[in-house]
Amino acid sequence: MFRRTLLASILFASLSFAPAGNHVIAEEQTLYGYSAESSQTERQWEEKLRAVPNPENMRAYMKLLSAHPHHVGSPYDKQNAEWILGKFKEFGLDAQIEQFDVLFPTPKERVVELVEGGPKFVAKLQEPAVAVDPTSNQQAEQLPTYNAYSIDGDVTAPLVYVNYGVPEDYEQLERMGVSVKGKIVIARYYHSWRGIKPKVAAEHGAVGCLIFSDPHEDGFVQGETFPSGPYRPPDGVQRGSVADMPLYPGDPLTPGVGATKDAKRLKVEEAQTITKIPVLPISYADAQPLLAALTGRVAPAEWRGGLGMTYHVGPGAAKVHLVVKSNWEPLKTLYDVIAKIPGSTFPDEWVIRGNHHDGWVNGAEDPVSGQIAILEEARALGEMAKAGWKPKRTIIYCAWDGEEPGLLGSTEWAEQHYDELRAHAVAYINSDTNGRGYFGVEGSHTLEKFSNDVARDVTDPETKLSVWKRDQLHKIADAKTAEQREEIRKRADLRIPALGSGSDYTAFLQHDGVASLNFGFGGEDGGGIYHSIYDDFYWYTHFSDTDFVYCRALAQAGATAMMRLADADLLPFEFGDFADTVQAYLKELKVLAQKTQDEIRERNREIEEGVFQATNDPRRPLVAPSAEAVPPHLNFAPLENAVDTLNRSAAEYHKALEQLNAKGGAAMAASSLVEVNKLLIESERRLTNAEGLPNRPWFKHQLYAPGFYTGYAVKTVPAVREAIELKQWKQADEAIVVVARVLENEAALISSAAQKLAAVK
């Protein structure tokens, strides 16, 4: 399911910590969290480790893993899990399969037809095989095109085009005087996670929802279509889950607990994450006749897609019949493959790495391109172990099942092992889809410095620069302002975006409070086979990382990170970047509150001045907005105080660590640092609370969550930010107090760790 928002822009100004970060020869720098001596040893092991991953192996793994459709419940899904299990064992890891039983509906009946208002048209809902592509003709094994967890329904209603189907689009519809009540909406993919579209449509009274891939974003407008090029062909369809995952991911029937055989389950009709209206995804070939039948107002300029015709909003005579019916039974079995290298010194400290193995169809890019790197990492670490390397901490490699329908395998496992993970997990590092281009890292800001350090030690296959340096220069090229460029050039570490949702880190980070990162390359190649039958070996080896060198680079980055975390004397958490980031979030929130006030005040003034009447074209009338109460000023003081405390504690920790480093060898030994490391492991847990976010208690993390109305995209400080966005001022004020308390606790933990560090002899 994962969809990387590449190269997220730098959104905020910040303090800078150190002078220009040119590429430093790896060997000359002592690793953060290591004594000079242990750093040298570690660097030698890492060097050997990074030499192991082999593109040809990965090509072979991909060919095998993507040879047949391998969605949840399919024979090849199980077969792949067993093959991966065998591989982990072959590499010397202690591996097993862990099973869960989950709700996973598959299509029973699908109909989309234009019944009035245009030439009778029945949608094909079928992706044709392509002669040159040998796996595209496995129709009997392919899941039909559909959106998993759509409610069953059979509706006939007029059609309305709602652009991307996000809340702003409905504001514009309201101004145009168009209601979707009792209508079927047709929305294009993009600009939100797909599950948001039926959710918002249902909130506005729609009775059905179609989601189509418009060639403007996802088809011939971008370039040649498959098989001539990488882009989505006319009949290509994006499958995908529409469960309300911003409420809770995982099995809809077992929120918060592992879906074991005997777990207590909700009834299907009690599951809150199933959509309220029927939903189907369609291709642009199927969408074209429906959109062409629409009449009414011409769509606003930004709503117009690439289909080579006039887009209208409707409603009019065009009436659609939509049927969605699923097989809801029986429950399907998930096969999570879990493999371990036990820690030699601290076996109860777990460093975890994962990627899913299930695909919507053949899934060569998604997820196999990431999964093969994970396998090659496991092989490399196995080789090192055979050569005498002993990780201090336990290393766990996971190949998740059921990510596509809703992060099922990782979520159920993270729920099932909640207490253990809270006690033992040092960090979780995820990967998913991988491609050619820039190294993308997102995640916990306590690991921002760590992830930058890893990126400094991996070489970009195309430019031979470090992937860190290439990314820095790319960010300079993309920066919008001189201030942004200045920061990119001078700040020691490149900023990493926070994690929202869209892949298997979600339960670890946001439910369990485990510090998490997501690694992957991309940004150079386009594509249009996401969640279609064309995401296969043929496509990947023609249009993506065709010689698997970026898959090798990912394996090098992942393996380096795992080894370095497993071996560190002092766990490489860092709080200066973290405090700096939280301070930037606070600044954003204050700007957002101010901007909301200003906008409402300005709009009220314009209403009073008669701006909306004066600019109303009688041939294309718009409904004027209503005046709104100007928002109150919020009390940000608790957060401001907390951020001050956080900055002080981060500085304290930094100073204590410098002093420790100066003491040298013995003091820096892991044995002296057991208590500090325990606190460091605890540090991300402290950012959660038991109650979770308002109205979605599954999400415990108080700094990072997927947006309730964005789905993938992160909302940082979500309780505060979303309250402001939804104009819930009382809740915003309350949330400020809650988050401030969480941050004060975090600062206390950091201070405590600093004091322990200072006390080490």
Add this chain to the structure above:
Amino acid sequence: MFRRTLLASILFASLSFAPAGNHVIAEEQTLYGYSAESSQTERQWEEKLRAVPNPENMRAYMKLLSAHPHHVGSPYDKQNAEWILGKFKEFGLDAQIEQFDVLFPTPKERVVELVEGGPKFVAKLQEPAVAVDPTSNQQAEQLPTYNAYSIDGDVTAPLVYVNYGVPEDYEQLERMGVSVKGKIVIARYYHSWRGIKPKVAAEHGAVGCLIFSDPHEDGFVQGETFPSGPYRPPDGVQRGSVADMPLYPGDPLTPGVGATKDAKRLKVEEAQTITKIPVLPISYADAQPLLAALTGRVAPAEWRGGLGMTYHVGPGAAKVHLVVKSNWEPLKTLYDVIAKIPGSTFPDEWVIRGNHHDGWVNGAEDPVSGQIAILEEARALGEMAKAGWKPKRTIIYCAWDGEEPGLLGSTEWAEQHYDELRAHAVAYINSDTNGRGYFGVEGSHTLEKFSNDVARDVTDPETKLSVWKRDQLHKIADAKTAEQREEIRKRADLRIPALGSGSDYTAFLQHDGVASLNFGFGGEDGGGIYHSIYDDFYWYTHFSDTDFVYCRALAQAGATAMMRLADADLLPFEFGDFADTVQAYLKELKVLAQKTQDEIRERNREIEEGVFQATNDPRRPLVAPSAEAVPPHLNFAPLENAVDTLNRSAAEYHKALEQLNAKGGAAMAASSLVEVNKLLIESERRLTNAEGLPNRPWFKHQLYAPGFYTGYAVKTVPAVREAIELKQWKQADEAIVVVARVLENEAALISSAAQKLAAVK
């Protein structure tokens, strides 16, 4: 030819002169330039005047004037001129036709065909008649689709798509490693005046140029196409001139002098404004197979149009054969209709109003929608004269011929009468195309206050607000920043954009130095019939100002302005707004110079850092730019000093006028102000110099000119601005001195006028 850039945005901050400008009841305010007493009389006349224009008359005029194609040299062009002459006479004006003989090539041979690299295709180059549209079938009388003043040529060459064909597009082509040398380019209309496209293409070595209307800007992407809606149908073509008018407009054979029978003429091959390569405009139906045959790199995102296909840049196998041959002889006769109401007190002070009467085909919108307002104005003023009104100054109404090929009729007349106009012209007010929506004014900033005052006295037909108020509220709605809104709300006058080119004011303002304005309504209706056979009575009465109420509003605005200028005691020039505007231009120039320095410095730094290598995708390589010398600092001091002097003189004039107003009646009488008025008439002339702009001496005005590489769009302070844009630093420094001297002279004139005002008893 005129193409209004609607609702030009407010580009600069400024001083504000007076508190909020709510709509003031006309009768309560003393007119600027009038004593209280004469103001009252004037207002009574104006009230009567504005009651005269009648939509039904204008509908009848349009039906008649657009009944047949009436381009230069056609029988109906002459017939229309004679009919207009008759009308002016009927209205009581002293009218005559003035003739000129000009070069006007018409098509002899036109071929566009795809000869290699795709299915053989011969372009239709023909707009079909439409059954419901009664004038669309006059094929025998219609000028074929072509670009006037294309050089003759017969070329066969590979095709390259160059987006809009402006200089930035060629920079991007260079980075992509694509040369147009020896190629035929295909450019889409928009983002520059059309004549820029072949000019820039030829500068880059192209041998031919096709210009097409892309449906993204001009066709079905915008809405229903004709005859279902107002937008350009598949075979619709935009005719138009491609003469190098930014060098000099008017007859290519007689630059600077009137094209009278005996004028000394250049040979055709000596005429510098004829294109260097053959050019033809084509429809999107004709462009589609050519663009579809292009291979090579996929066009950059912003280059992609609306044709529902993948756009490529080329070159590749696609080869085009282009033939353009014209009938260059004989010279064609222009019929300018000139009508006068002689001034009763100051017959040698001329207030001039104009619009063209020639069209590319039937020309209902362009130019008849403006021409009918002009006629109704003349009728209204004639009515007033019959009722006893006597204008102090001479009023001249002009219906120009030959605007479409190159502002021929107005330019030849303004050249022929250069000395008289320099001596007598108070102001020139132009109109062209008119439609439904907002009142647009552009022009001389010494008349900014005057044009705002006129707008305050005309009622918007839809909202019943004054057109000024509606425009103000619209500008508030469109403003991008709080600062812009603040200025719009508080500044006494709305800013007016400067005039570039694109209609008949050009020679008056930029060659003769006559203060000029352009009036017209628009902004609510879209269209796609510009310069096609579908710009006719059927289209206008179905999709534009269908009940002619905005044509009436234009007649009311134009007639009010003419009467008010003709009757004023003191000519209503104002220098506060003017000085404020020049100061804003100076600020822009300094920002531009700084920005150019910063950009070059930053790019050099990125070249040194290796940004371009690091971000180069080996599958889609880009050529890195070369380092450039960082521009020197320019000496803006002469302009800064001149602007200070200008501000002082404007304040001096303002104060003297306030004192005069306080003295009341007798002092304010026109008879006391003869000398001051002479200076005021002279004020725009002082903004010109005899040498004209560097490399284009025809353009004498030192503040306003069409951009050498934009064609329509204005470049203010052009000698300085274009030197900076072209990185000619020495020339920029020299131009600053020249313009500063012009402005110092202007300030001296204003001071002198202020002193004379102060001396009036």
